[in-house]
């Protein structure tokens with residue numbers, strides 16, 4: 584089904600008797616808000632008063648939007664279209680509403696968006712595309728969204744991200760990419776996101792992160808990486824993140840605690856549960872670090888040692904450092920040598 588066919592059809596349907604409009608409540612001429620949740624509404628209402636600031640047509644049955652659906656609503660600031668059956672949107676849909684701040688398309692059937700759709704949306708602040716069928720993101724969507732602070736693309740079918748995709752999102756504070764099928768991210772995926780405070784990558788298939796990944800996002804406070812397939816973290820990946828409040832690495836395949844954690848400024852909430860930890864000399868150094876820093880370790884009872892046998896299923900945080908071996912044998916490989924030789928209180932500072 585193409586968007587074009589439906590767009591051409593829409594004016595015909597609009598020309599039919601007004602019975603389609605009846606599911607929605609009447610709108611006074613001076614209304615600034617329009618809300619309709621009639622489950623059988625299948626055409627976006629026309630003729631709304633031109634002073635409307637906010638439209639919510641949610642839990643209805645829209646499968647298409649006409650090109651002119653928002654014509655004559657120059658003040659519109661919020662458009663909520665969640666829980667419909669939209670499969671595509673016309674390229675020019677948003678061009679008549681340059682004041683738009685919030686667009687919520689949660690829970691539709693969108694497989695893509697036209698490249699130019701946001702060209703007039705320079706004031707858009709919140710964009711929610713959660714729970715659709717997007718298979719990829721196009722850098723062109725994000726080229727004019729200079730004011731965007733909140734981007735939610737969770738619960739789609741993303742497998743990879745284009746490099747530099749978010750480069751121009753200079754105001755972005757929260758990026759939610761959780762519950763997709765991402766297996767790795769381009770090294771420059773976060774380039775440009777200097778204001779980013781919250782990044783959610785939960786529930787993907789990430790097995791590796793680039794060591795330089797978080798260099799552009801030094802102000803990050805909430806980082807969610809739980810329920811992925813990470814088995815190693817390059818030593819210094821997390822080091823730039825000294826503003827972190829919350830770091831969730833639970834339910835991955837991490838085993839060796841040999842990566843560096845950032846020095847917490849304030850209290851760091853840390854979840855390492857559900858990983859097959861090897862409780863060796865690296866774990867001893869980690870425990871020393873943990874006990875001498877303002878860190879709150881969550882789910883301690885589920886932060887268990889898989890190996891060695893003598894500590895199998897013991898909670899990591901209940902072990903004494905002395906039980907875990909004193910010094911780590913040097914391992915070959917560039918970059919490792921130095922951190923191996925750090926005294927325990929230097930872990931996390933390398």
Ligand SMILES: *[C@@H]1O[C@H](CO)[C@@H](O)[C@H](O)[C@H]1NC(C)=O
Pocket residue numbers: 611613614615
């Ligand atoms: C709209 O006008 C009616 C009377 O014509 C008035 O009672 C109502 O308060 C007005 N509503 C708004 C949102 O201005």
Ligand SMILES: *[C@@H]1O[C@H](CO)[C@@H](O)[C@H](O)[C@H]1NC(C)=O
Pocket residue numbers: 622623624625644
């Ligand atoms: C929504 O539209 C579909 C397809 O046209 C139709 O089968 C379904 O009955 C509609 N649902 C409601 C509640 O009207």
Ligand SMILES: *[C@@H]1O[C@H](CO)[C@@H](O)[C@H](O)[C@H]1NC(C)=O
Pocket residue numbers: 884
């Ligand atoms: C963790 O385990 C300890 C000892 O086994 C137990 O006393 C405590 O209630 C447990 N805490 C939670 C939150 O399950």
Ligand SMILES: *[C@@H]1O[C@H](CO)[C@@H](O)[C@H](O)[C@H]1NC(C)=O
Pocket residue numbers: 895896
């Ligand atoms: C270790 O704990 C897991 C999960 O609680 C359990 O399934 C397993 O049987 C335990 N293994 C041993 C040897 O106690």
